[in-house]
Amino acid sequence: MEIHRFEKVWVGASVLLIVGFIATITYGAVGAGVTMVNDSGGTVDPTTLNQHPEFSDPGVRQVGEDHYAVYIVAQQFIFNPGTGTPIELPAGSTVTFYVTSSDVVHGFNVVGTNVNTMVIPGQVAKVTAEFPAEPKNYGIVCHEYCGSGHHEMAGNLRTVPPAEFSLDGASAVPDVDGRADIDGGER
């Protein structure tokens, strides 16, 4: 089959472009370490979340020196916690979100960041993020249609200076080492 010289050049350039795209994504995954939401959050029974060891009492837990876990239940049409009272976290900390749904499919997006996941009943979305050292107020929106009140489903997340941070029902002030780590610079 005869292929025109120009066309051969074009095909070569196209394949190069494709390989380049794949290399970029691969660098993002391997080099920059951007991991995808995957199956590591496990599954839950969406109808019995109130008996679940974590999701029965959603909220913030400290799991490491400056590593926090946030358990969030998405339901028509609130994030618990997040809607009404902002989720509060120390600025500069590493945060793992565990998000699931007690009813329909929702979305969980911290606006302007790549904390962006689907929330599917039966599955736990596990997303780890590092928050900048600069305290900031972030918006959270549900980005998947979930019913007639979908446009009301939003919340806030606030990062505060570590010295001002306290865990409800836990130690009032994070330990000194944790603070030193955060001040220590880049993560």
Add this chain to the structure above:
Amino acid sequence: MAFADEFRTTREEAATDTAGEAAFVERYPFESRWIRYCFAVAFAALAGGGLFGVVQALHRTGIYRGLISSADYYTVLTAHGVLMVLVFTTFFIAGLFLWANTSSLDRGVPSEGVTKLWFGLMFVGTLLAATAILGGFTDLIPASADVLFTFYAPLQAHPIFYIGAALIVVGSWIAGANYFRTFFAWRKDHPDERIPLQSFMVLVTMLMWYIATLGVATEVVVFLIPWSLGFIDTVDPLLTRTLFWFFGHPVVYFWLMPAYLVWYTILPKLSGGQLFSDGLARIVFVLFLLLSTPVGFHHQYVDPGIPEGFKFVAMTNTMFLLLPSLLTAFTVVASMEHGARQRGGSGYVGWLRALPWGNPAFSGSALAGLMFAAGGFSGMINAGMNINYLIHNTLWVPGHFHLTVGTAFALTAMAISYWLVPQVTGRRLGLRSVAAVQPYTWFIGMLLMSNAMHRAGLAGVPRRTAEPYQYQGAEIVYESAFGSISGIRVQIAVGSVLLFVALLMFLAVMWDTYMNTRGGDIGVSGEIPPALSGPEHSPKVLDNLWLWTAIAVVLVVLAYGLPLSAMLQDGVLSPGSPGFPVSLGSLWPF
């Protein structure tokens, strides 16, 4: 629309093309009639879908909210999506393919009854689904289907919505079987010939469609219909989503491949020339058959419950799916240039001026192709697994697919109707001056709307939301990198109004054409000149449809076998979710 035949005039003479040959409608009156019916349903869906589109755009941008409540927004959105991407596309493609297969094989359908059957199934399916959707507006219809066109469980629509959608798909299967029966009959008479290019494209597209629709058919028939009827209590939302997206990406190629058929086989002729290479066109379609389906996980990059490895495989497959589109860009532009030079064009870019930009069939198809190039590149961002985090489920995504299905397909369909409808009605195109500017109106409207939607998405504005700019009880700030958010909102609204105007122009042209006198010179010719490099220069194995189908099935099994069996490990229906019926109980505001 047989009712109108009585009061419209018919010339004594038969309809002829510009060369004086009998028009398609004279040679294939039965096929022409059913093509007209398909187009009538398609254009009605386009009209309804377009009206819902502009209402929705004005509402969500906050420019005008007087027509609907925010709860009704989702009914409008469902209707817009289903009418556009399920009804308009499927019916238009059924008509276009019936024409392309008949005309390129020069052979009518083997059975008239089967044609009536598939059309009837698709039509009844449309009525059922539309009834359920419109039930969202009024309590008079005891049904509701505000589940959007992706109908993710466990949001639950009325059973007639799922049954209607299933009938449309089953109807399209039977339509496909009829194209194959025509082809087999042709093959008996022409045992050694290459499959004519248009028929080849129709058949390959339908093979892709059969593989792709297995996913959605399983989702709807095995799970959603029994669940909505109460025969089973729960479904697994991740499993049904995965089955949906098994179908949900190849379906976009089901819309695109007919546009490619037009760009490869008709656009070169409208440019004044011939297709550059028949063999390359066949290779492109085979690549689509092979690669369209094993990529569905790229719609589920941020779904929990799916291991990262499967997402990575889908990413690489998706990137290679760029190849057939890049090949097409070359061949189509080269064919256009060839045509322009036949018309006296010269220079490196000067030949562009020699193209028939005043012919809406040409300008619409060419502008659609141009916009598809932009859509292809925004699609690469969607396909870019970890880059996708930034724009997943933001307004970027509908911005992207309004370039692809909303322009590459829709504008090509409208443009080629200016050329095809005269051939299947035997009437000259009406309102030619309106038709001449219609593609440009659409193009400018889409340029404004889609560009602004992409930028809004980059700023984090979510899609599928009635009021993205005024959440109550939460403070949401979008930081736009390109232009202000208020400017973006105005551009989306203005773009949508222009698109609606372009749609009305198209419908007016179609109506005026339909009202023209039948017979005489119809002003177009359906003759397709042969390719510069014909099928005799390409390997025969390209026409081995069964080989390519078998490889496509193997690729699908490789991409989906493991992840689907992992999802089924804990039981087919678990983790199980009971249904959450959508019932808005709102009242029609008028």
